[in-house]
Amino acid sequence: MTTYRIEPNKDYRDQSLTQDQQPDIEVLREDAVKHYDDCYHDYLTAWCNRDNLALHYGYWDEHTPYQQHQALLNKNQVLYDKAGIKPTDKVLDAGCGIGGSSIWMGREHGNQVTGITISRKQADYAGQHARRHQVDDRVKFEVADFCDTPFDDETFDVVWALESSCHALNKGDFLKEAFRVLKKGGRLVVCDGFLLQREFNEKQWQAVVTCLNGWAVPNLCSRDEFTGLMENLEFQDIQVHDITRQTLPSAEYMYKVAKRLYPVQKISQWLGLRSKAQTANYYVGLAQHLLFEENLTEYCIVTAQK
Secondary structure (H helix, E strand, O other), X not given: OOOEEOOOOOOOOOOOOOOOOOXXXXXXXXXXXXXXXXXXXXXXXXXXXXXXXXXXXXXXXXXXXXXXXXXHHHHHHHHHHHOOOOOOOEEEEEOOOOOHHHHHHHHHHOOEEEEXXXXXXXXXXXXXXXXXXXXXXXXXXXXXXXXXXXXXOOOEEEEEEEOOHHHOOOHHHHHHHHHHHEEEEEEEXXXXXXXXXXXEOHHHHHHHHHHHHHOOOOOOOEHHHHHHXXXXXXXXXXXXXXXXXXXXXXXXXXXXXXXXXXXXXXXXXXXXOOXXXXXXXXXXHHHHHHHHHOOOEEEEXXXXXX
């Protein structure tokens, strides 16, 4: 039986690449920008709304049965609490999307937040949403790569990365930059999916590659690999909080939405109304369910201090 394997720091989205070829970082960036630009309205229609602006899984607890909107907002509060963020902290939202978490921190806690994204359209959308939520006096957005930011050393009290660090080809590049821009005693909070195994059968591999392609993610790493990189950079007080159980209802919700929209997707695709990025993003809704169902991935919050 054929087995497939994911190695660190390689791009598994384009299976035409041979093992000896190096991924083009600029192409990775362009594909990620294309994904988020094309899928902006899809996310707002099928996943989040103009209040939560959340491009992430929710956090479901006993207080939020069957309430997708509240579960998405819950995720922000859980990260905020786990990282011990205070209203006076200056936060870098590294990979801010359309500004959901940044705006939430500014609105709910009064934090000064800088959100960065590699998409000019995302930064513009996020700025519009910040003005609509009346937090543009303390929340701003810039176009920048979180692996190579324009900020001075020790600028921020907190670096926040909610389902964004996965987009880095080399996760260590993101962590190194986060360490540089954090003040001494500053905190890092990362929330993302992590691999529980590296080898997969054919069915599992197709699901993994569908998710990587559909979300413009080059690869995933394990929690041990990720925390090992943090230890090498001398992050302190590294803690991993497994919230897979609280995330599963979101995975189920996404799967059901995708199943329900299947006829719309097929007809729109046949009529040429869906871009390649939109179609790939749609199929993630089906494939991601198997990653959780077969325990291929876990979903964790990682916190640490400089």
